[in-house]
Amino acid sequence: MFRELPLATAHMRMRLRLSRLYLTLIGHAVVIVALAIILRLSGEQNWLPSCVGVCLLVQYLCLAVGGCNAIGYGISQEIKSGLLSFHRLTPMSPDAILLGYIFGMASRSYLAWAMWAVAGFLFWLPSAVSPLPYLAISGMIVLSAFYFQLVTALSTLMVPARLETKHKATSPSILLPICFPFVPVDTIFLTPIPLALQFFTPDNMAPDLRQWLLQVYFFQATWPAAVYSLFLLVVLGTLTYFVARYKIAFENRPAFSKRHALFIAFTLFVIIIGRTMQYVQRPDPIPGLFFYLVCGFSFITISFIFGIIPKRLLIRQHCVRLVEEKCRDPWWHDAAPAMQATLALVGLCIASQNIVAGLLPPVMQEMVRHSLLMHNGLLVVLAVCLVGLCEGCRIHFAKDANSVIVVVLAIWWLFPPILFTMDHGQVGHCLLGISPLAGFVSACIPDSMPQLVATTSIAVTSIAALGALFFRQKERHSLMRKLRENTDR
Amino acid sequence: MNPIIEVDNLYVDFDNVTAVAGVSFSVERGHIFGLVGPNGAGKTTLLRVLATLQEPTLGKVSITGIPLSDHAEPIRRKIGFMPDFPPVYEELKVWEFLDLYAAAYDVPRETRRARCTRELERVSLMEKREALVGELSRGMKQRLTLAKTLIYDPPILLLDEPASGLDPLARKQLYDILLDLRQEGRTVMISSHILSEMDKFCTAMGIMEKGKMVSAGKLSEINQEQGKRRVRVRLLEEDGVQQKMHKKFPGVKSTTLEHDRSWTVVLSGDDRTLAAYNKHLVTEGLEVCEFTPLKVSMEDILIQSGATHVS
Ligand SMILES: Nc1ncnc2c1ncn2[C@@H]1O[C@H](COP(=O)(O)OP(=O)(O)OP(=O)(O)O)[C@@H](O)[C@H]1O
Ligand SMILES: [Mg+2]
Numbered sequence: 001m002f003r004e005l006p007l008a009t010a011h012m013r014m015r016l017r018l019s020r021l022y023l024t025l026i027g028h029a030v031v032i033v034a035l036a037i038i039l040r041l042s043g044e045q046n047w048l049p050s051c052v053g054v055c056l057l058v059q060y061l062c063l064a065v066g067g068c069n070a071i072g073y074g075i076s077q078e079i080k081s082g083l084l085s086f087h088r089l090t091p092m093s094p095d096a097i098l099l100g101y102i103f104g105m106a107s108r109s110y111l112a113w114a115m116w117a118v119a120g121f122l123f124w125l126p127s128a129v130s131p132l133p134y135l136a137i138s139g140m141i142v143l144s145a146f147y148f149q150l151v152t153a154l155s156t157l158m159v160p161a162r163l164e165t166k167h168k169a170t171s172p173s174i175l176l177p178i179c180f181p182f183v184p185v186d187t188i189f190l191t192p193i194p195l196a197l198q199f200f201t202p203d204n205m206a207p208d209l210r211q212w213l214l215q216v217y218f219f220q221a222t223w224p225a226a227v228y229s230l231f232l233l234v235v236l237g238t239l240t241y242f243v244a245r246y247k248i249a250f251e252n253r254p255a256f257s258k259r260h261a262l263f264i265a266f267t268l269f270v271i272i273i274g275r276t277m278q279y280v281q282r283p284d285p286i287p288g289l290f291f292y293l294v295c296g297f298s299f300i301t302i303s304f305i306f307g308i309i310p311k312r313l314l315i316r317q318h319c320v321r322l323v324e325e326k327c328r329d330p331w332w333h334d335a336a337p338a339m340q341a342t343l344a345l346v347g348l349c350i351a352s353q354n355i356v357a358g359l360l361p362p363v364m365q366e367m368v369r370h371s372l373l374m375h376n377g378l379l380v381v382l383a384v385c386l387v388g389l390c391e392g393c394r395i396h397f398a399k400d401a402n403s404v405i406v407v408v409l410a411i412w413w414l415f416p417p418i419l420f421t422m423d424h425g426q427v428g429h430c431l432l433g434i435s436p437l438a439g440f441v442s443a444c445i446p447d448s449m450p451q452l453v454a455t456t457s458i459a460v461t462s463i464a465a466l467g468a469l470f471f472r473q474k475e476r477h478s479l480m481r482k483l484r485e486n487t488d489r
Numbered sequence: 490m491n492p493i494i495e496v497d498n499l500y501v502d503f504d505n506v507t508a509v510a511g512v513s514f515s516v517e518r519g520h521i522f523g524l525v526g527p528n529g530a531g532k533t534t535l536l537r538v539l540a541t542l543q544e545p546t547l548g549k550v551s552i553t554g555i556p557l558s559d560h561a562e563p564i565r566r567k568i569g570f571m572p573d574f575p576p577v578y579e580e581l582k583v584w585e586f587l588d589l590y591a592a593a594y595d596v597p598r599e600t601r602r603a604r605c606t607r608e609l610e611r612v613s614l615m616e617k618r619e620a621l622v623g624e625l626s627r628g629m630k631q632r633l634t635l636a637k638t639l640i641y642d643p644p645i646l647l648l649d650e651p652a653s654g655l656d657p658l659a660r661k662q663l664y665d666i667l668l669d670l671r672q673e674g675r676t677v678m679i680s681s682h683i684l685s686e687m688d689k690f691c692t693a694m695g696i697m698e699k700g701k702m703v704s705a706g707k708l709s710e711i712n713q714e715q716g717k718r719r720v721r722v723r724l725l726e727e728d729g730v731q732q733k734m735h736k737k738f739p740g741v742k743s744t745t746l747e748h749d750r751s752w753t754v755v756l757s758g759d760d761r762t763l764a765a766y767n768k769h770l771v772t773e774g775l776e777v778c779e780f781t782p783l784k785v786s787m788e789d790i791l792i793q794s795g796a797t798h799v800s
Binding site: 004006007009010013014017081082083085086087088089090091092316317320321 | 500502540541542544546547562565566568570572574576578580581582585586588589590592593594595
């Protein structure tokens with residue numbers, strides 16, 4: 001794919017100059033030796049495993065926290081100085097730029113990681129256990145750190161640079177790798193992080209190093225969970241990679257391309273199904289799940305919302321074109337697959353909801369009748385809002401035809417609460433969890449009010465869509481008036 | 490000749506200002522196009538649009554016949570853009586900085602070193618090869634960015650105030666480089682404030698004012714379009730001559746007495762008018778000891794067109 005990564009070379013040349021590096025190298029070496037000596041002298045029986053544990057922890061810190069910081073700060077600097085625009089002009093592919101940044105900017109972290117990885121390996125060797133688990137965990141740490149680095153790169157590309165560079169040396173993005181290890185233990189298998197961090201006490205390591213690590217890392221060695229964890233890491237990582245790559249390629253494009261949107265839709269589907277399966281197998285609902293849901297998916301929600309709201313420039317282009325070419329603003333907009341898709345989807349929602357309700361036993365029907373009516377009403381309002389939003393930003397949707405995004409958004413936000421009203425049992429509960437909004441609200445509201453939760457979810461979505469629509473339309477009308485006045489004069 | 494850059498009814502808007510409002514012009518292959526105008530006229534914005542860094546609100550731009558909106562990729566390879574405040578990597582060495590862009594533009598590994606040397610020699614930075622970019626002076630950084638812009642041999646160069654921060658010698662050198670590039674058949678678009686030096690090498694010019702292109706075209710055409718000629722006239726006597734110089738010849742726009750006791754006469758018309766005016770002075774009985782048509786400088790054009798625009 002790449003013959004070379006010029007940016008990685010350049011950043012490595014800057015960061016790995018020997019004259020500056022030797023302090024880092026010596027520093028890490030001294031800390032490693034000191035660690036071994038202290039643990040040895042402390043009379044700890046299993047001092048070698050403890051050393052391995054600390055080495056693994058520091059590996060994570062170096063790569064995920066240090067690396068993310070370097071990348072977040074570095075990219076925001078490049079955006080601010082205009083170097084990124086410069087690179088966009090070159091024939092370098094977006095992949096080459098993104099990977100160049102990640103490998104180049106975090107090169108010092110990778111070097112430190114390598115030192116600790118080797119040290120950990122040396123501490124491992126005397127235990128006479130196969131080094132395979134150690135290598136597997138180190139690999140997992142690299143993988144998860146790489147994932148966090150991608151997320152950092154993406155969030156830095158999306159958040160305006162001025163927010164990032166207020167605090168000179170750190171990037172807020174490092175909060176993510178720091179926070180994730182604190183996800184509740186029960187749900188940790190759902191997150192793409194090195195679980196070992198939860199258990200870093202030397203006591204744990206004493207009985208049998210290998211068994212312990214397997215247990216902790218791969219969720220009591222139940223392989224489906226471990227595989228799912230890995231799968232999640234790879235899929236979410238790929239997803240993030242594609243979106244970040246897209247942001248580098250098209251600075252001004254607000255939404256993802258159709259291809260990427262399809263990819264996202266597919267990914268979400270797989271994740272949702274997989275997670276639901278995992279969750280259903282467990283005996284009781286876990287509140288911590290909602291924390292994860294809100295954290296992980298709100299990130300994607302935000303990209304979606306940014307995606308469907310048209311940029312000011314696009315509205316302006318549209319208005320200026322209308323005024324310059326003396327066209328009338330068309331009262332209806334003929335090329336909007338997104339709008340058609342939305343209408344079809346909401347129609348489908350209403351129909352399926354009513355059909356399913358009709359199949360229920362009469363007693364149940366009586367129970368859901370009230371909320372069903374309310375939902376139908378709200379869905380109609382929502383349909384009107386979404387169509388209005390599509391109309392308001394016709395220029396955008398007509399160009400990129402991001403219907404898929406709207407579809408994904410609607411499925412993701414609306415279906416679960418709807419299904420939840422059908423089924424109050426466990427399946428319904430975890431479906432509810434899929435909808436970030438409902439998940440968030442239900443985490444705050446007692447379990448006895450699921451209906452309210454689902455209704456709130458739809459209502460809030462409607463209000464948000466209505467708000468976005470209102471502000472964009474207002475802006476558009478005032479701009480149109482100003483432009484018309486200017487040309488009349 | 491077919492134009493290499495064509496701009497038609499271009500608009501660029503920012504939140505509260507329209508930086509470029511309905512600009513149309515074209516640049517032909519092998520020309521050096523000077524873009525002049527007061528601060529905030531929209532020169533930088535226009536160049537950024539041509540460099541595909543700024544999305545226009547409206548209008549058509551095509552470069553080498555390819556519309557900009559459709560195919561940015563092939564156009565980007567043909568353009569060398571140098572912004573007014575070029576960003577650099579302070580912590581790279583000079584040759585490393587050039588090497589980065591040579592690699593980014595797919596210059597083969599084997600020829601990169603030779604290219605770097607060639608460009609560094611062109612901008613006279615050879616002795617700073619191993620220095621860190623951050624240690625260079627402002628003018629040197631400017632020259633380094635020029636070298637970076639030239640390293641992949643783009644046929645079109647967009648230079649935004651490349652002469653700012655350069656000493657007179659370096660400016661002269663820059664202009665020589667530009668003339669060399671023209672010899673090589675490249676097209677250059679350059680914005681600058683140092684007008685008096687620009688007309689030494691520009692072959693075409695565009696004057697911008699408040700987002701509009703007041704006039705654009707080849708230098709000779711603009712001169713004619715403006716239709717103003719200036720003559721330096723020195724007479725033996727000084728008293729009471731203004732009446733004779735000014736009043737009785739219809740083409741005279743103004744006469745001014747300069748510090749060296751010579752007159753600067755502004756005429757509207759062509760060479761024939763000049764000859765007629767010369768004759769007119771003689772027939773009026775004035776003793777002319779100097780009659781020198783002055784070359785119309787860019788500065789005059791700018792000031793004049795600015796004045797016409799304002800009025
Ligand atoms: N990023 C921006 N955001 C908002 N307004 C901008 C931006 N860039 C330029 N402008 C505005 O656009 C107008 C034209 O600016 P531009 O930089 O193109 O002028 P210029 O001719 O290059 O001036 P100078 O000779 O000072 O370099 C100015 O009114 C400026 O305020
Ligand atoms: Mg400028």
